[in-house]
Amino acid sequence: MTPPPSPSAPPPADDAEFGPGGYLPQRAAQRARKIVLREQMGVHWPIAAVVAGVLTLAITVPLVLSSTGAPDPPFVDAGPLAAIDPAGDGLVDVDGTEVLVVRGGGVLRAFADPPDGARWCPTSRRVEAPDGRVWTAQGRLIAGDGESLQPAAVTAYEGALYIDPAGGSDALPPNPGTQTPAC
Incomplete structure (x- = not known):
């Protein structure tokens, strides 16, 4: 078998x-x-x-x-990053455009042509103007009359700050409320 x-x-x-x-x-x-x-x-x-x-x-x-290296144009070298207060903000001139650079919110942000006197307030963690307008760290208007801040493209490379004032995203729509300035 x-x-x-x-x-x-x-x-x-x-x-x-x-x-x-x-x-x-x-x-x-x-x-x-x-x-x-x-x-x-x-x-x-x-x-x-x-x-x-x-x-x-x-x-x-x-x-x-x-993809490594300093950013290409239209980014412009706006000076050393150390010139901007790590817990606050700074104003820089980029090709004739005033730009508010904010480092205080933990993220590097920039806004082209900010209103006169608009600065970062560490107490409220918002951008505030002397006339009572208040914006979030992303640039959205949350108090007062007017428009949101216009974002500018910003990056840092090897201690230098690079900004493209016209390269940011669209401004966020305003959402005014009852916020009051803290600074």
Whole structure:
């Protein structure tokens, strides 16, 4: 008496009705069109993986290396970042445009053409003007009449401050309320 074939042994070649049987039992080999055969992968798979890795590196490395460095125009070097109070603000002139740079809120922000006297108030953590207008750290008007502050694009690189006064996002819509200045 002959022992039955093991499930991992390939079926005899003459039993398969179509296609290769691989290492499948006879019933599974009959449905071989619908299932993936378990066969050894050829050497082309590791080669394809290495080629894909090399292509990824060839694209990523130049991209990362080109993205480091000082920002390109229209950003303008506005002087050293140390000139701006780390807990407050500072006014800088960028190509004839006055820009209020705020560091006091924990994030570097800039606003082009701020109203006269508008400064960062550390007590309220808002920008306030002497006429009673108050803006959030993002520049939204929350007290008084007028418009929100116009954001300017700002970044710092190796201790230098770079500003694009016209490159910021749109001003937020005002939302005046009953806030009162704290400074």
